[in-house]
Amino acid sequence: MVRRKLVVGNWKMNGSLAANSALLADLSAGLMSEKIDCDIAVCVPAPYLAQCQAALSGSALAWGAQDVSIHASGAYTGEIAATMLCDFGCRYVIVGHSERRAYHAETSQLVAQKTVAALQVGLTPIVCVGETLAEREAGRTDVVVGQQLDAVLALLDASDVAKIVVAYEPVWAIGTGKTATPQMAQDVHAALRLRLAAKDAGAAPMISILYGGSMKPDNAAELMAMVDIDGGLIGGAALKAADFLAIAAAA
Numbered sequence: 001m002v003r004r005k006l007v008v009g010n011w012k013m014n015g016s017l018a019a020n021s022a023l024l025a026d027l028s029a030g031l032m033s034e035k036i037d038c039d040i041a042v043c044v045p046a047p048y049l050a051q052c053q054a055a056l057s058g059s060a061l062a063w064g065a066q067d068v069s070i071h072a073s074g075a076y077t078g079e080i081a082a083t084m085l086c087d088f089g090c091r092y093v094i095v096g097h098s099e100r101r102a103y104h105a106e107t108s109q110l111v112a113q114k115t116v117a118a119l120q121v122g123l124t125p126i127v128c129v130g131e132t133l134a135e136r137e138a139g140r141t142d143v144v145v146g147q148q149l150d151a152v153l154a155l156l157d158a159s160d161v162a163k164i165v166v167a168y169e170p171v172w173a174i175g176t177g178k179t180a181t182p183q184m185a186q187d188v189h190a191a192l193r194l195r196l197a198a199k200d201a202g203a204a205p206m207i208s209i210l211y212g213g214s215m216k217p218d219n220a221a222e223l224m225a226m227v228d229i230d231g232g233l234i235g236g237a238a239l240k241a242a243d244f245l246a247i248a249a250a251a
Contacts, residue, residue, distance in 0.1 A: 005039070005208075005224060006165065006208045006230060008040075011043065011239060013045060014045075014239055015045055024042075027042075028059050028061060030242075031059065031060050031061060034245060035249070036060075036248045037251075041061065041092050042061065043066050044064075045066065046066070049065060050088055064085070064090045064094070065080070065093045065094070066094045066097070067094065067097075068080060068117055068118055068123070069081050069117065070113040070114055072117075081117075082121040092126055092165070093118050093124075093126065096108070098174060109151055111152060112151045113155065119156075119160050119163055124165055125164050126166075126167050127152050127167065129144075129145040130145060130170050141188060142191045145168065146191065153199045161196065161199050161207070162200070162206050162207060165209075166207060166209045167209070168188050168209060168212060169211075169212030172213075174213060175236065176214065177214060178213075182222050182223050182229075183226075186227065186228055186229060189229050193205075209228055210232055215232040215233075215247060220232060220247040224250060224251050232247060
């Protein structure tokens with residue numbers, strides 16, 4: 001089965017109304033003028049979701065959020081409910097990014113609950129998994145990412161497995177300039193697909209598994225040529241229209 005490639009930009013905590021306006025305009029123009037045959041989206045800080053909705057409605061560029069609450073509503077100051085993301089036209093939401101796990105002590109169980117909350121309202125959760133340099137050097141990559149994914153799968157009905165996207169982001173390759181070799185990344189993606197197959201053999205071949213470790217225009221094609229690498233979760237390069245469009249074109 002040939003899975004359609006997906007390229008998602010994660011703006012992290014970057015942006016301003018003016019800078020976003022210019023970036024979104026450049027991306028929209030590029031999508032209209034260049035031959036890009038993949039699904040493409042940007043996940044932006046919550047204050048800018050309304051700006052994306054206004055600028056991108058009706059375009060080929062989808063948008064989403066970077067986090068979501070496990071709660072539907074209530075006394076949870078600062079949290080953002082999944083239904084609120086839907087109000088602003090979001091298609092995707094990132095859950096379990098390594099920065100949330102590291103800086104906000106998010107557990108795999110919490111990430112699983114966020115995945116469920118997103119699915120319940122029709123959002124597509126991009127479930128992030130990944131290992132640190134110490135874990136890789138200890139030979140624990142498959143164990144670590146497997147446990148992270150298994151925690152999510154344990155809360156999902158078989159019918160929901162096909163509705164998620166998985167993103168493998170080796171923590172040691174984020175923002176460091178280091179990148180897993182295509183074969184290193186492929187090996188982890190293949191192991192993740194086996195985990196998905198153990199939950200639902202029918203769904204596993206259809207699920208997009210993105211690579212999120214410093215994908216750039218000069219390595220995107222080689223990475224995405226791997227059989228189990230179905231696109232990218234792009235950080236820094238997503239803030240430059242030319243780079244992000246070049247990665248999408250490579251898909």
